[in-house]
Amino acid sequence: MTVFACAGCGAELTAPVTEVALPPHAHREGADRYLPPLLEPGTFAVDPEPFEQPWRPWSAITPAEAAALGVYAPVDGLWSGPGGAVLLAPGDTRGTALIAERCDGCCASAGDPNLACERCGRTVGARIDDCYLWQAVRLYPRAVRRLPVEGPARPDGDGWTAPPAPPVEPGGWWSDRWSAAVGAALAEVLAASGGAPVAVPRGLLSETFGRTLHRLLPTGDPVRTLGLAGPGFTPAPVPEIALVPRHPWNGAPWQPPSDGAVPVPLDSAVWTYLAFPPLRPTTRLPAGEERDDPLPLRPIRLFEPDRYLLRHRLARLPAVRQPWLRAIYDRLGDRHHQYRAASEGTP
Known part of the structure; x- marks a missing residue:
């Protein structure tokens, strides 16, 4: 397992967490309602894409520069900072403090650098919990250090078995x-x-x-x-x-x-x-049997x-x-x- 610490003073900033794959919906935006945490408690993932300043519009980027960043078609623009940000569930942070004046999203924080080390005040990342984003904490790779710690091993098995995700939510919306x-x-x-x-x-x-x-x-x-x-x-x-x-x-x-x-x-x-x-439940039950099975959503x-x-x-x-x-x-x-x-x- 891993604990992330402040690169400035060494204070621990997270609970022990285990690395998992970056979810494919990590870069999803545009939902019109609050979304749950991106990652399960006790886990973290690394985002290889750049996500720090400076932001450069597409008109200021040459095709060779874009290809070096792994982009091959026009986009609005690209971040030019380093990749490798650490993403984890907000509840797994420790010893951090919000910078209130930087929490300027629509309904909460949209991801501006707004999270500081509580001990030394160094900006270490961003708390993301606005109404159209998956909730997460993003720790900047240059601001934290990765420390190995003892902890429980991964569960038995090869890891391929995953609980199925239902396609439809209770309100009738697609997941x-x-x-x-x-x-x-x-x-x-x-x-x-x-x-x-x-x-x-x-x-x-x-x-x-x-x-x-x-x-x-x-x-x-x-x-x-x-x-x-x-x-x-x-x-x-x-x-x-x-x-x-x-x-x-x-x-x-x-x-x-x-x-x-x-x-x-x-x-x-x-x-x-x-x-x-x-x-799926059948519409016809055996004689003498009564059940109240829910119909599929x-x-x-x-x-x-x-x-x-x-x-x-x-x-x-x-x-x-x-x-x-x-x-x-x-x-x-x-x-x-x-x-x-x-x-x-x-x-």
């Missing part, structure tokens, strides 16, 4: 986690399609992935197939584009046994629900993948430099297209 996970994975599915139609099995996979692929890719006979592959799930045949789980501990994608399959990593909890959906609208994360991930794929994929990227960023898609409930 923010699902919207983010599908949006990020769709970028790599599009790149793997080669710009040709993709066949998607009927059911929840079609509802979440198929409709968007149908709208963004040409019509016609499918050239490739999309499906699931992963531990304990052996499709026959293996799809040419295989949605595989990301390991919850290190983020590595599961590798399908077929050399011809293109693996596309997907949030492990979302993948588990797709691969092993819970048994149904969404109140069509599924919409997270457009921000879809474009965010597309911009960071070298394949976006191909004309056909760049055209899709530009189309997703067109404001008129966004308005029309929102009114139709589809991307």
Whole structure:
């Protein structure tokens, strides 16, 4: 396990925490309600993307500089500070104090440097808990030190088994986690399609992935197939584009046994629900048996993948430099297209 300490005075700033993979929804923005903590208590993740000043608009960045930062299509701008920020649940901080005048978000703090070491006053990070962001604390890599400490080992097993994340919330809204996970994975599915139609099995996979692929890719006979592959799930045949789980501990994608399959990593909890959906209650019970099983939750609208994360991930794929994929990227960023898609409930 790890404790993070102030690089200035050495004061401990966190409880003991264990490293896990950065969730795919870490960069999601735009929700219109309060979101829960990004990470589970007792865990932390490292964000490799730069997220500190200075902010540079796209017009001030050369293509070579953007490529060096892993960006291959126009974006609004990029942070130029170092990557490697540490993200953890707000409840795992210790010995820190908020800088009140820097908590200037819409309803709370949007992520400006607003967290200081309580002992020496050094700015060490940011508390993020505004109404449209996942709650987290971001510790700046230059302001903290990582100290190994004794603690419980990881649980037994290889770590691939993850509790399934239901796609629909009690109020009938699609899960923010699902919207983010599908949006990020769709970028790599599009790149793997080669710009040709993709066949998607009927059911929840079609509802979440198929409709968007149908709208963004040409019509016609499918050239490739999309499906699931992963531990304990052996499709026959293996799809040419295989949605595989990301390991919850290190983020590595599961590798399908077929050399011809293109693996596309997907949030492990979302993948588990797709691969092993819970048994749905039947409408007819045996004679003499009475139960009050809840019916499965149904969404109140069509599924919409997270457009921000879809474009965010597309911009960071070298394949976006191909004309056909760049055209899709530009189309997703067109404001008129966004308005029309929102009114139709589809991307």
